[in-house]
Amino acid sequence: MDEFVTTARSGVRPASLLKWAFLVGIALYFIVPMAAMARFGFQSVPTALLTPDKLFTGWSVSGLWDAMTDPRMLAGMKTSLLLVLFAILLNLVLLVPLAIVTEVRNPHLRPYLTALTLLPWVIPPIALVVGVAATFRATVPWFLASVFSLVPFYALWAMPFTYRALDAGLQAINARTLYEASRSMGASLWTIIFRVLLPNMRASMVAASCLTAAMVLGEFAFASLLLKNTLPTEMVIYQAKNPRGGLAFAIFIMVLTAVGLGLVVRSLRRRGLNIQTTGI
């Protein structure tokens, strides 16, 4: 530490060199596993036979294609996309009116709703699944028989960031002022909601939906423990059968999620909306 400080004082260069070395190290840590995965998924040369001269041979997307056209994977994809859709709809139906009414009419409710953002940290899927098996499995077995019984639980874990995003959106447009202005000009409540507030909330609704989609597409614990076949559980089964195709598909999904989420987060930051994915 002392050595670091003296070099820092004698000149800027060594210290900033150290900082960049640290950043490069971090970047390598995040890139190398993905590169290893891409190599395994897209190059048909086993690691044992891989030598420097073979580095550029045997690359193909056939594994990815096999995985994408596998009937079980297609079914899993369809299920997961429907789960995404239903979880988003359920969340918006429950939370949009709640966020609006809380912001414009009952601001004293806000602390209670903010406490809600801690829920998924206290009761994570791995804990709630035991409770669900203990209650719904005995009382309403038909409910858990359907794969769509996952929807309410996925909506539950998506609630914190959905509420945060909607709330941030309402704060950013000064919803209460807009509400009072429209009121004083004689607009009815429904006019205000549908013609003033909702159009202004589109950005935060899109953000919340994208975060929900990423969460649902990646959720494994709850689906697997309730023996439901969604995209992540099918991916694990498929990977055991066809390691190369499984990995190629997994990196495809990860890149897709990362790019999609990254674009959403960036465009929102540019609009001044601070989206908290951590929910805390």
Add this chain to the structure above:
Amino acid sequence: MRAIFRRENRLGLVVLIPFAAFVGLFLVYPTVVVLLKAVTPHGELGTSALMRALSGTYRTGFIQSILLSGWSAIIGGVIGVLLALVVKSLSRPKWLHPTLDSWSAVASQLGGVGLAFAFIALIGTQGIMTKVFSNMGINLADYGITAVGFWGQVLVYLYFQIPLMFLVMMPAVNGLKTSWREAAAIMGASPARYWRSVGIPLLVPSTLGGMLLLFVNAFTAYATVYVLNPSGALVPLQIRYLLQGNVITGEEDLAYAIVAWVILLLLSSLVLITVMQRRTLRWTSS
């Protein structure tokens, strides 16, 4: 609270009731049932299930989970704080801060099946790093760095822990005002003295809070460990075992008791996190 029930607030009630009913039915009800069943094994009030959940293999599970979550929280926490400090101190490439910000928001969510696959390709028995190191005469397995080894799993967890710590720490690090550092320098304090008397004491509460959050995050991670090593001794895997193989009577009570301990652990960590956050807010918000 009474204001909710006033007449003009009927609208509030109309939107609040479906929401409360939803959370009550799908979250509160199953959780309360588990907690009640944990303290009433075989239908009678008692702590036998809770005690059994902390003995034998289940004790090993808790110890293993706490060690893995703890080490990944400490290492990820330190690297995350350093990353936040370095990024704050470098203003030159303008893209650096926003890019890392977006990337962290994404990467902190990347834990799961895909991440486990990536590390199997890296440090699995057929992994590329395993091969590179063995060509150099180093057997990574000797150091526990395999897809099923302890340090290998810590390495995997860091992939989502470091970005999460960065996200949690950035507000606190940005709250360290340049004017404080300048004031310290004018009064003759060396950079080391500034960090010892101002910087570090201010960052300690948020760093500890952040590390606790990482701990909770790692403790409940399931997909990654399930893919890497389904026969491991971690608590989430033991819950799976009890849930899917509960043929012996009495085993259900054990699952409820383990979940009750997990919830207690998470709840107390979160109370501590909130306390630490209050301390940070005191000086970042002003």
